[in-house]
Amino acid sequence: MENYALKNKPIMRLLSTGLPPVVLIIILLAVWQIACIAGNIPKWMLARPTDVGVALTADFKELLPDILSTYINIIVGFLLAVAIGLVIAVLISSFSLLSAALTPLIIALCCIPMVTLVPMMMLVLGTGPDVKIIAIIIQAFPLVNLNSVVAFINVNPERLELMKSLKANKVQTFTQCIFPDGIHGVFTGIRLASIMAMVTGVASEIVGGKAGLGSRIIYFINFSKTADAFSCIVYIAVLGILIYGIISIVERQIKW
Protein backbone atom coordinates (compact mmCIF):
# COMPACT_ATOMS: atom_id res chain seq x y z
CA MET A 1 0.00 0.00 0.00
CA GLU A 2 2.83 2.37 0.98
CA ASN A 3 4.76 1.39 -2.15
CA TYR A 4 1.75 2.17 -4.30
CA ALA A 5 1.34 5.58 -2.69
CA LEU A 6 5.04 6.29 -3.20
CA LYS A 7 4.84 5.36 -6.88
CA ASN A 8 2.01 7.81 -7.38
CA LYS A 9 4.01 10.80 -6.10
CA PRO A 10 5.04 13.09 -8.98
CA ILE A 11 8.69 12.98 -7.96
CA MET A 12 8.66 9.18 -7.98
CA ARG A 13 6.89 9.11 -11.36
CA LEU A 14 9.51 11.48 -12.75
CA LEU A 15 12.32 9.34 -11.37
CA SER A 16 10.84 6.12 -12.72
CA THR A 17 10.31 7.49 -16.24
CA GLY A 18 13.02 10.15 -16.53
CA LEU A 19 15.93 8.52 -14.74
CA PRO A 20 16.49 5.40 -16.91
CA PRO A 21 17.09 7.29 -20.19
CA VAL A 22 19.36 9.83 -18.44
CA VAL A 23 21.42 7.01 -16.92
CA LEU A 24 21.63 5.27 -20.31
CA ILE A 25 22.78 8.46 -22.06
CA ILE A 26 25.45 9.01 -19.36
CA ILE A 27 26.67 5.43 -19.84
CA LEU A 28 26.81 5.83 -23.65
CA LEU A 29 28.71 9.14 -23.33
CA ALA A 30 31.14 7.52 -20.89
CA VAL A 31 31.75 4.60 -23.29
CA TRP A 32 32.30 7.11 -26.13
CA GLN A 33 34.77 9.14 -24.04
CA ILE A 34 36.68 6.06 -22.86
CA ALA A 35 36.80 4.60 -26.38
CA CYS A 36 38.22 7.86 -27.77
CA ILE A 37 40.91 8.01 -25.08
CA ALA A 38 41.72 4.29 -25.11
CA GLY A 39 41.79 4.15 -28.91
CA ASN A 40 43.78 7.38 -29.09
CA ILE A 41 41.37 8.66 -31.75
CA PRO A 42 42.38 12.12 -33.01
CA LYS A 43 40.00 14.90 -31.95
CA TRP A 44 39.62 16.13 -35.53
CA MET A 45 38.29 12.69 -36.49
CA LEU A 46 35.92 12.09 -33.57
CA ALA A 47 35.38 14.68 -30.88
CA ARG A 48 35.09 13.56 -27.28
CA PRO A 49 31.87 14.25 -25.39
CA THR A 50 33.72 16.58 -23.01
CA ASP A 51 34.93 18.63 -26.00
CA VAL A 52 31.38 18.74 -27.37
CA GLY A 53 30.23 19.98 -23.97
CA VAL A 54 32.79 22.78 -24.06
CA ALA A 55 31.84 23.67 -27.66
CA LEU A 56 28.14 23.80 -26.74
CA THR A 57 28.69 26.71 -24.37
CA ALA A 58 31.60 28.34 -26.20
CA ASP A 59 29.82 28.36 -29.58
CA PHE A 60 26.39 29.35 -28.32
CA LYS A 61 26.62 33.08 -29.06
CA GLU A 62 28.18 32.50 -32.45
CA LEU A 63 25.62 29.84 -33.33
CA LEU A 64 22.59 31.69 -32.02
CA PRO A 65 21.50 33.17 -35.41
CA ASP A 66 21.82 29.71 -36.99
CA ILE A 67 19.98 28.06 -34.12
CA LEU A 68 17.14 30.57 -34.46
CA SER A 69 17.07 30.20 -38.25
CA THR A 70 16.83 26.40 -38.08
CA TYR A 71 14.33 26.40 -35.22
CA ILE A 72 12.04 28.98 -36.87
CA ASN A 73 12.13 27.26 -40.29
CA ILE A 74 11.36 23.86 -38.83
CA ILE A 75 8.64 25.05 -36.44
CA VAL A 76 6.91 27.21 -39.07
CA GLY A 77 7.20 24.49 -41.74
CA PHE A 78 5.96 21.81 -39.34
CA LEU A 79 2.96 23.83 -38.13
CA LEU A 80 1.95 24.71 -41.68
CA ALA A 81 2.38 21.05 -42.70
CA VAL A 82 0.05 19.97 -39.86
CA ALA A 83 -2.57 22.57 -40.82
CA ILE A 84 -2.42 21.80 -44.55
CA GLY A 85 -2.35 18.03 -43.96
CA LEU A 86 -5.41 18.21 -41.72
CA VAL A 87 -7.45 20.47 -44.00
CA ILE A 88 -6.77 18.26 -47.02
CA ALA A 89 -7.57 15.16 -44.91
CA VAL A 90 -10.97 16.60 -44.01
CA LEU A 91 -11.69 17.35 -47.68
CA ILE A 92 -10.45 13.96 -48.90
CA SER A 93 -12.46 12.01 -46.35
CA SER A 94 -15.58 14.01 -47.21
CA PHE A 95 -15.45 14.02 -51.02
CA SER A 96 -14.60 10.77 -52.82
CA LEU A 97 -13.77 12.52 -56.10
CA LEU A 98 -11.18 14.65 -54.35
CA SER A 99 -9.79 11.54 -52.69
CA ALA A 100 -9.40 9.81 -56.07
CA ALA A 101 -7.64 12.85 -57.53
CA LEU A 102 -5.35 13.80 -54.65
CA THR A 103 -4.34 10.57 -52.90
CA PRO A 104 -1.90 9.25 -55.58
CA LEU A 105 -0.23 12.68 -55.74
CA ILE A 106 0.14 12.87 -51.97
CA ILE A 107 1.60 9.35 -51.80
CA ALA A 108 4.07 10.33 -54.55
CA LEU A 109 5.09 13.44 -52.58
CA CYS A 110 5.62 11.26 -49.54
CA CYS A 111 7.96 8.98 -51.49
CA ILE A 112 10.15 11.63 -53.17
CA PRO A 113 13.10 12.65 -50.97
CA MET A 114 12.59 16.41 -50.94
CA VAL A 115 16.34 17.00 -50.47
CA THR A 116 16.83 16.00 -54.10
CA LEU A 117 14.45 18.76 -55.21
CA VAL A 118 15.80 21.51 -52.96
CA PRO A 119 18.67 22.54 -55.31
CA MET A 120 16.17 22.90 -58.17
CA MET A 121 13.79 24.87 -55.98
CA MET A 122 16.66 27.19 -55.06
CA LEU A 123 17.14 28.00 -58.73
CA VAL A 124 13.67 29.48 -58.72
CA LEU A 125 13.23 30.73 -55.16
CA GLY A 126 16.78 31.55 -54.07
CA THR A 127 18.46 30.38 -50.87
CA GLY A 128 16.19 32.08 -48.34
CA PRO A 129 14.18 30.42 -45.60
CA ASP A 130 11.07 30.08 -47.79
CA VAL A 131 12.67 27.25 -49.81
CA LYS A 132 13.38 25.28 -46.65
CA ILE A 133 9.91 25.92 -45.25
CA ILE A 134 8.30 24.83 -48.53
CA ALA A 135 10.47 21.69 -48.58
CA ILE A 136 9.43 20.86 -45.01
CA ILE A 137 5.75 21.40 -45.81
CA ILE A 138 5.84 19.27 -48.96
CA GLN A 139 7.63 16.44 -47.18
CA ALA A 140 5.78 16.50 -43.86
CA PHE A 141 2.15 17.28 -44.71
CA PRO A 142 1.49 13.95 -46.51
CA LEU A 143 2.25 12.10 -43.25
CA VAL A 144 -0.33 14.11 -41.32
CA ASN A 145 -2.71 13.81 -44.23
CA LEU A 146 -2.48 10.08 -44.93
CA ASN A 147 -2.67 9.06 -41.26
CA SER A 148 -5.61 11.40 -40.64
CA VAL A 149 -7.52 10.18 -43.70
CA VAL A 150 -7.08 6.55 -42.60
CA ALA A 151 -8.30 7.48 -39.11
CA PHE A 152 -11.31 9.44 -40.43
CA ILE A 153 -12.35 6.78 -42.94
CA ASN A 154 -12.07 3.98 -40.39
CA VAL A 155 -14.33 5.69 -37.88
CA ASN A 156 -16.07 3.26 -35.52
CA PRO A 157 -19.23 2.29 -37.50
CA GLU A 158 -21.40 2.04 -34.38
CA ARG A 159 -20.47 5.56 -33.33
CA LEU A 160 -21.18 6.77 -36.84
CA GLU A 161 -24.58 5.03 -36.80
CA LEU A 162 -25.59 7.15 -33.81
CA MET A 163 -24.94 10.27 -35.90
CA LYS A 164 -27.02 8.77 -38.73
CA SER A 165 -29.80 8.00 -36.30
CA LEU A 166 -29.79 11.60 -35.05
CA LYS A 167 -29.64 12.82 -38.69
CA ALA A 168 -26.59 14.93 -37.90
CA ASN A 169 -25.31 16.99 -40.82
CA LYS A 170 -21.82 16.55 -42.28
CA VAL A 171 -20.19 19.19 -40.10
CA GLN A 172 -21.82 17.85 -36.91
CA THR A 173 -20.88 14.27 -37.82
CA PHE A 174 -17.28 15.32 -38.35
CA THR A 175 -16.86 17.52 -35.29
CA GLN A 176 -18.85 15.40 -32.82
CA CYS A 177 -17.88 11.92 -34.00
CA ILE A 178 -15.32 11.41 -36.78
CA PHE A 179 -12.64 13.84 -35.62
CA PRO A 180 -12.58 12.85 -31.94
CA ASP A 181 -12.81 9.17 -32.92
CA GLY A 182 -9.76 9.52 -35.21
CA ILE A 183 -7.73 11.92 -33.07
CA HIS A 184 -5.08 9.34 -32.15
CA GLY A 185 -4.53 8.57 -35.85
CA VAL A 186 -4.08 12.30 -36.44
CA PHE A 187 -1.48 12.43 -33.67
CA THR A 188 0.39 9.48 -35.18
CA GLY A 189 0.64 11.54 -38.38
CA ILE A 190 1.73 14.66 -36.49
CA ARG A 191 4.41 12.71 -34.63
CA LEU A 192 5.81 11.24 -37.86
CA ALA A 193 5.59 14.64 -39.56
CA SER A 194 7.62 16.23 -36.77
CA ILE A 195 10.46 13.77 -37.42
CA MET A 196 10.20 14.35 -41.18
CA ALA A 197 10.21 18.13 -40.67
CA MET A 198 13.43 17.90 -38.65
CA VAL A 199 15.16 15.71 -41.26
CA THR A 200 14.01 17.80 -44.23
CA GLY A 201 14.77 21.14 -42.54
CA VAL A 202 18.36 20.23 -41.65
CA ALA A 203 18.97 18.35 -44.92
CA SER A 204 17.83 21.41 -46.90
CA GLU A 205 20.36 23.53 -45.04
CA ILE A 206 23.10 20.97 -45.70
CA VAL A 207 22.26 20.81 -49.41
CA GLY A 208 22.11 24.50 -50.10
CA GLY A 209 21.65 26.75 -47.13
CA LYS A 210 23.75 29.74 -46.25
CA ALA A 211 22.35 29.89 -42.74
CA GLY A 212 21.16 27.37 -40.21
CA LEU A 213 22.69 24.55 -38.21
CA GLY A 214 22.78 22.19 -41.22
CA SER A 215 25.06 24.53 -43.17
CA ARG A 216 27.18 25.11 -40.05
CA ILE A 217 27.74 21.34 -39.66
CA ILE A 218 29.20 21.21 -43.17
CA TYR A 219 31.31 24.31 -42.45
CA PHE A 220 32.75 22.84 -39.21
CA ILE A 221 33.44 19.44 -40.82
CA ASN A 222 35.30 21.13 -43.66
CA PHE A 223 37.62 22.64 -41.03
CA SER A 224 37.79 19.37 -39.03
CA LYS A 225 36.06 21.01 -36.08
CA THR A 226 34.10 17.90 -35.16
CA ALA A 227 33.33 19.08 -31.61
CA ASP A 228 31.61 22.18 -33.03
CA ALA A 229 29.77 20.05 -35.61
CA PHE A 230 28.54 17.81 -32.80
CA SER A 231 27.39 20.82 -30.80
CA CYS A 232 25.20 21.78 -33.80
CA ILE A 233 23.77 18.25 -33.83
CA VAL A 234 22.97 18.56 -30.12
CA TYR A 235 21.08 21.82 -30.73
CA ILE A 236 19.11 20.11 -33.53
CA ALA A 237 18.34 17.17 -31.22
CA VAL A 238 17.09 19.55 -28.52
CA LEU A 239 14.51 20.97 -30.94
CA GLY A 240 13.47 17.47 -32.03
CA ILE A 241 12.98 16.38 -28.42
CA LEU A 242 11.09 19.59 -27.61
CA ILE A 243 8.64 19.19 -30.50
CA TYR A 244 8.12 15.50 -29.78
CA GLY A 245 7.64 16.22 -26.08
CA ILE A 246 5.07 18.95 -26.70
CA ILE A 247 3.12 16.64 -29.06
CA SER A 248 3.16 13.92 -26.38
CA ILE A 249 1.96 16.33 -23.68
CA VAL A 250 -0.90 17.59 -25.89
CA GLU A 251 -1.92 14.03 -26.83
CA ARG A 252 -1.89 13.01 -23.18
CA GLN A 253 -4.68 15.53 -22.56
CA ILE A 254 -6.97 13.32 -24.65
CA LYS A 255 -8.79 11.15 -22.16
CA TRP A 256 -10.07 8.43 -24.50
Place this chain on the structure above:
Amino acid sequence: MEKSYISIENVSKVFQTRKHSIAALKDISMRFEKGEFVSIVGPSGCGKSTIIRMVDDIIKPTEGSITVDGFTYDNNVPLSSEQIQKLGFIFQIPNLYPWFTVKENVMLPLKIYGKDLKEYDERANSLLDGVGMLEYANAYPAEISGGMSQRIGVIRGMIHSPDILMMDEPYGALDESTRETLNMELLKIWKDTGTTIIFITHNVEEAVLLSERVYVMESHPGRVIADIKIDLGEERTLDLIGEERFGEYCTEIENLIGKIELAKIK
Protein backbone atom coordinates in the same frame (compact mmCIF):
# COMPACT_ATOMS: atom_id res chain seq x y z
CA MET B 1 -57.42 1.50 -46.05
CA GLU B 2 -56.55 4.02 -43.36
CA LYS B 3 -52.90 4.03 -42.45
CA SER B 4 -51.69 3.33 -38.94
CA TYR B 5 -49.37 5.70 -37.03
CA ILE B 6 -46.47 3.69 -38.40
CA SER B 7 -47.08 1.54 -41.49
CA ILE B 8 -44.54 -0.76 -43.06
CA GLU B 9 -45.96 -2.00 -46.34
CA ASN B 10 -44.54 -4.80 -48.49
CA VAL B 11 -41.00 -3.88 -47.50
CA SER B 12 -38.03 -5.89 -48.69
CA LYS B 13 -34.39 -5.24 -47.97
CA VAL B 14 -31.46 -6.70 -49.86
CA PHE B 15 -27.92 -5.96 -48.70
CA GLN B 16 -25.31 -5.96 -51.44
CA THR B 17 -21.83 -7.21 -50.63
CA ARG B 18 -19.01 -7.36 -53.18
CA LYS B 19 -19.87 -10.91 -54.18
CA HIS B 20 -23.35 -11.61 -52.87
CA SER B 21 -26.81 -10.20 -52.42
CA ILE B 22 -28.28 -10.98 -49.03
CA ALA B 23 -32.06 -10.78 -48.70
CA ALA B 24 -32.56 -9.58 -45.10
CA LEU B 25 -36.32 -8.95 -45.35
CA LYS B 26 -38.87 -10.17 -47.85
CA ASP B 27 -42.21 -8.52 -48.36
CA ILE B 28 -43.00 -7.67 -44.76
CA SER B 29 -45.91 -5.55 -43.61
CA MET B 30 -46.37 -4.26 -40.08
CA ARG B 31 -48.42 -1.57 -38.40
CA PHE B 32 -48.03 0.25 -35.12
CA GLU B 33 -50.72 2.43 -33.59
CA LYS B 34 -49.97 5.62 -31.68
CA GLY B 35 -49.05 4.87 -28.08
CA GLU B 36 -48.70 1.13 -28.64
CA PHE B 37 -45.96 -1.01 -27.10
CA VAL B 38 -45.06 -3.66 -29.65
CA SER B 39 -42.23 -6.16 -29.48
CA ILE B 40 -40.60 -7.97 -32.37
CA VAL B 41 -39.10 -11.38 -31.60
CA GLY B 42 -37.42 -13.91 -33.80
CA PRO B 43 -34.19 -15.82 -34.36
CA SER B 44 -30.89 -14.08 -35.12
CA GLY B 45 -30.68 -12.78 -38.66
CA CYS B 46 -34.45 -12.42 -39.13
CA GLY B 47 -34.08 -8.69 -39.77
CA LYS B 48 -35.61 -7.32 -36.55
CA SER B 49 -32.95 -4.64 -36.22
CA THR B 50 -33.16 -3.85 -39.93
CA ILE B 51 -36.86 -3.03 -39.55
CA ILE B 52 -36.36 -0.42 -36.86
CA ARG B 53 -33.32 1.00 -38.65
CA MET B 54 -35.58 1.57 -41.64
CA VAL B 55 -38.25 3.20 -39.49
CA ASP B 56 -35.49 5.40 -38.03
CA ASP B 57 -34.39 6.17 -41.61
CA ILE B 58 -30.84 4.98 -40.95
CA ILE B 59 -31.14 2.58 -43.89
CA LYS B 60 -33.51 2.61 -46.86
CA PRO B 61 -35.77 -0.26 -47.93
CA THR B 62 -35.05 -1.90 -51.30
CA GLU B 63 -38.78 -2.19 -52.00
CA GLY B 64 -42.01 -1.15 -50.30
CA SER B 65 -42.93 1.91 -48.30
CA ILE B 66 -42.70 3.17 -44.75
CA THR B 67 -45.09 5.78 -43.44
CA VAL B 68 -44.69 7.49 -40.09
CA ASP B 69 -47.40 9.84 -38.84
CA GLY B 70 -48.73 10.48 -42.33
CA PHE B 71 -45.34 11.02 -43.98
CA THR B 72 -44.17 8.36 -46.43
CA TYR B 73 -40.38 8.12 -46.53
CA ASP B 74 -38.95 9.18 -49.84
CA ASN B 75 -35.30 8.66 -50.78
CA ASN B 76 -35.20 12.07 -52.38
CA VAL B 77 -36.85 14.02 -49.57
CA PRO B 78 -35.01 14.21 -46.25
CA LEU B 79 -37.02 14.08 -43.05
CA SER B 80 -37.92 17.48 -41.63
CA SER B 81 -36.54 18.61 -38.30
CA GLU B 82 -39.95 17.94 -36.72
CA GLN B 83 -40.09 14.41 -38.15
CA ILE B 84 -36.54 13.64 -37.04
CA GLN B 85 -37.28 14.68 -33.47
CA LYS B 86 -40.27 12.36 -33.31
CA LEU B 87 -37.85 9.43 -33.47
CA GLY B 88 -35.71 8.03 -30.68
CA PHE B 89 -33.37 5.07 -31.11
CA ILE B 90 -31.77 3.01 -28.39
CA PHE B 91 -28.94 0.76 -29.50
CA GLN B 92 -28.05 -2.78 -28.53
CA ILE B 93 -24.73 -1.51 -27.16
CA PRO B 94 -24.63 1.76 -25.17
CA ASN B 95 -22.66 3.48 -27.95
CA LEU B 96 -21.52 6.30 -25.68
CA TYR B 97 -18.89 8.68 -27.00
CA PRO B 98 -15.84 8.37 -24.73
CA TRP B 99 -14.86 12.00 -25.34
CA PHE B 100 -18.07 13.27 -23.73
CA THR B 101 -19.07 13.03 -20.09
CA VAL B 102 -22.14 11.01 -19.10
CA LYS B 103 -24.32 14.12 -19.15
CA GLU B 104 -22.88 15.38 -22.43
CA ASN B 105 -23.69 11.98 -23.94
CA VAL B 106 -27.28 12.25 -22.70
CA MET B 107 -27.53 15.78 -24.14
CA LEU B 108 -25.98 14.85 -27.50
CA PRO B 109 -29.28 14.50 -29.43
CA LEU B 110 -30.32 18.00 -28.25
CA LYS B 111 -26.97 19.41 -29.34
CA ILE B 112 -27.44 17.88 -32.80
CA TYR B 113 -31.01 19.21 -32.99
CA GLY B 114 -29.73 22.70 -32.15
CA LYS B 115 -31.67 23.01 -28.88
CA ASP B 116 -30.74 25.33 -26.05
CA LEU B 117 -29.07 22.85 -23.68
CA LYS B 118 -29.73 24.99 -20.60
CA GLU B 119 -33.47 24.56 -21.09
CA TYR B 120 -33.06 20.78 -20.90
CA ASP B 121 -30.66 20.71 -17.97
CA GLU B 122 -33.39 19.89 -15.46
CA ARG B 123 -34.83 17.14 -17.66
CA ALA B 124 -31.38 15.60 -18.13
CA ASN B 125 -30.81 15.64 -14.36
CA SER B 126 -34.22 14.13 -13.76
CA LEU B 127 -33.61 11.29 -16.24
CA LEU B 128 -30.14 10.68 -14.79
CA ASP B 129 -31.63 10.59 -11.32
CA GLY B 130 -34.33 8.19 -12.52
CA VAL B 131 -31.71 5.60 -13.46
CA GLY B 132 -29.54 6.33 -10.43
CA MET B 133 -26.78 8.01 -12.42
CA LEU B 134 -27.01 11.66 -11.35
CA GLU B 135 -23.88 11.46 -9.23
CA TYR B 136 -21.96 10.18 -12.28
CA ALA B 137 -23.11 13.04 -14.54
CA ASN B 138 -19.58 14.40 -14.92
CA ALA B 139 -17.87 11.02 -15.18
CA TYR B 140 -16.57 9.71 -18.50
CA PRO B 141 -17.92 6.45 -19.98
CA ALA B 142 -14.59 4.71 -19.24
CA GLU B 143 -15.17 5.39 -15.54
CA ILE B 144 -18.56 3.66 -15.27
CA SER B 145 -19.68 0.02 -15.62
CA GLY B 146 -21.30 -1.61 -18.64
CA GLY B 147 -24.73 -1.66 -16.94
CA MET B 148 -24.44 2.03 -16.09
CA SER B 149 -23.44 2.82 -19.69
CA GLN B 150 -26.49 0.96 -20.94
CA ARG B 151 -28.76 3.05 -18.74
CA ILE B 152 -27.18 6.19 -20.15
CA GLY B 153 -27.73 4.84 -23.68
CA VAL B 154 -31.41 4.35 -22.84
CA ILE B 155 -32.02 7.84 -21.45
CA ARG B 156 -30.06 9.43 -24.31
CA GLY B 157 -32.73 8.01 -26.63
CA MET B 158 -35.43 9.63 -24.48
CA ILE B 159 -33.93 13.05 -23.72
CA HIS B 160 -35.81 14.84 -26.51
CA SER B 161 -39.13 13.18 -25.56
CA PRO B 162 -39.60 11.34 -28.87
CA ASP B 163 -43.07 10.19 -29.92
CA ILE B 164 -41.64 6.93 -31.21
CA LEU B 165 -38.99 4.98 -29.34
CA MET B 166 -37.19 2.15 -31.12
CA MET B 167 -35.24 -0.14 -28.84
CA ASP B 168 -32.83 -2.65 -30.31
CA GLU B 169 -32.35 -5.29 -27.61
CA PRO B 170 -31.32 -2.55 -25.21
CA TYR B 171 -30.95 -4.75 -22.16
CA GLY B 172 -29.34 -7.76 -23.84
CA ALA B 173 -26.02 -7.33 -22.06
CA LEU B 174 -27.44 -6.69 -18.60
CA ASP B 175 -27.93 -9.05 -15.70
CA GLU B 176 -31.43 -10.33 -14.94
CA SER B 177 -32.07 -8.08 -11.95
CA THR B 178 -31.00 -4.83 -13.68
CA ARG B 179 -32.97 -5.88 -16.72
CA GLU B 180 -36.16 -6.36 -14.69
CA THR B 181 -35.70 -3.03 -12.94
CA LEU B 182 -35.19 -1.20 -16.22
CA ASN B 183 -38.12 -3.01 -17.85
CA MET B 184 -40.42 -1.82 -15.09
CA GLU B 185 -38.96 1.68 -15.42
CA LEU B 186 -39.63 1.53 -19.16
CA LEU B 187 -43.26 0.53 -18.60
CA LYS B 188 -43.69 3.45 -16.24
CA ILE B 189 -42.21 5.88 -18.79
CA TRP B 190 -44.43 4.40 -21.51
CA LYS B 191 -47.56 4.87 -19.41
CA ASP B 192 -46.61 8.37 -18.33
CA THR B 193 -45.67 9.63 -21.77
CA GLY B 194 -47.80 7.62 -24.21
CA THR B 195 -44.75 7.04 -26.40
CA THR B 196 -45.08 4.49 -29.19
CA ILE B 197 -42.46 1.82 -28.46
CA ILE B 198 -41.07 -0.76 -30.86
CA PHE B 199 -39.03 -3.17 -28.78
CA ILE B 200 -36.66 -5.74 -30.28
CA THR B 201 -35.75 -8.66 -28.07
CA HIS B 202 -34.63 -12.28 -28.07
CA ASN B 203 -36.30 -12.81 -24.75
CA VAL B 204 -39.88 -14.08 -25.21
CA GLU B 205 -40.84 -13.54 -21.55
CA GLU B 206 -39.66 -9.95 -21.75
CA ALA B 207 -41.69 -9.39 -24.93
CA VAL B 208 -44.88 -10.83 -23.39
CA LEU B 209 -44.46 -8.96 -20.11
CA LEU B 210 -43.97 -5.56 -21.72
CA SER B 211 -45.97 -5.59 -24.92
CA GLU B 212 -49.52 -5.15 -26.12
CA ARG B 213 -48.64 -7.00 -29.30
CA VAL B 214 -45.77 -9.22 -30.40
CA TYR B 215 -44.63 -9.75 -33.96
CA VAL B 216 -42.90 -13.11 -34.47
CA MET B 217 -40.46 -13.34 -37.34
CA GLU B 218 -38.58 -16.05 -39.16
CA SER B 219 -35.25 -15.71 -40.88
CA HIS B 220 -33.53 -16.20 -44.25
CA PRO B 221 -35.16 -14.11 -45.51
CA GLY B 222 -36.84 -12.25 -42.66
CA ARG B 223 -40.64 -12.54 -42.70
CA VAL B 224 -43.45 -11.94 -40.27
CA ILE B 225 -45.13 -15.22 -39.30
CA ALA B 226 -47.40 -14.08 -36.50
CA ASP B 227 -48.91 -10.97 -34.96
CA ILE B 228 -50.03 -11.90 -31.45
CA LYS B 229 -52.13 -9.62 -29.26
CA ILE B 230 -51.07 -9.90 -25.62
CA ASP B 231 -54.20 -9.52 -23.55
CA LEU B 232 -52.80 -9.33 -20.02
CA GLY B 233 -54.43 -6.08 -18.99
CA GLU B 234 -52.87 -2.68 -18.44
CA GLU B 235 -51.21 -3.36 -15.12
CA ARG B 236 -47.97 -5.19 -15.90
CA THR B 237 -45.82 -6.31 -13.00
CA LEU B 238 -43.27 -9.05 -12.51
CA ASP B 239 -45.99 -11.04 -10.70
CA LEU B 240 -47.58 -11.73 -14.10
CA ILE B 241 -44.73 -14.10 -14.93
CA GLY B 242 -46.22 -16.78 -12.67
CA GLU B 243 -49.69 -16.60 -14.21
CA GLU B 244 -51.08 -19.29 -16.51
CA ARG B 245 -52.11 -16.95 -19.31
CA PHE B 246 -48.62 -15.42 -19.35
CA GLY B 247 -47.10 -18.88 -19.69
CA GLU B 248 -49.49 -19.73 -22.53
CA TYR B 249 -48.42 -16.67 -24.52
CA CYS B 250 -44.74 -17.52 -23.98
CA THR B 251 -45.31 -21.13 -25.04
CA GLU B 252 -47.23 -20.06 -28.13
CA ILE B 253 -44.42 -17.73 -29.25
CA GLU B 254 -41.65 -20.14 -28.29
CA ASN B 255 -43.41 -22.88 -30.28
CA LEU B 256 -43.54 -20.63 -33.31
CA ILE B 257 -39.84 -19.79 -33.02
CA GLY B 258 -39.07 -23.43 -32.19
CA LYS B 259 -40.78 -24.58 -35.38
CA ILE B 260 -38.60 -22.23 -37.36
CA GLU B 261 -35.44 -23.55 -35.71
CA LEU B 262 -36.57 -27.15 -36.19
CA ALA B 263 -37.34 -26.52 -39.84
CA LYS B 264 -33.82 -25.15 -40.25
CA ILE B 265 -32.28 -28.26 -38.70
CA LYS B 266 -34.36 -30.53 -40.95
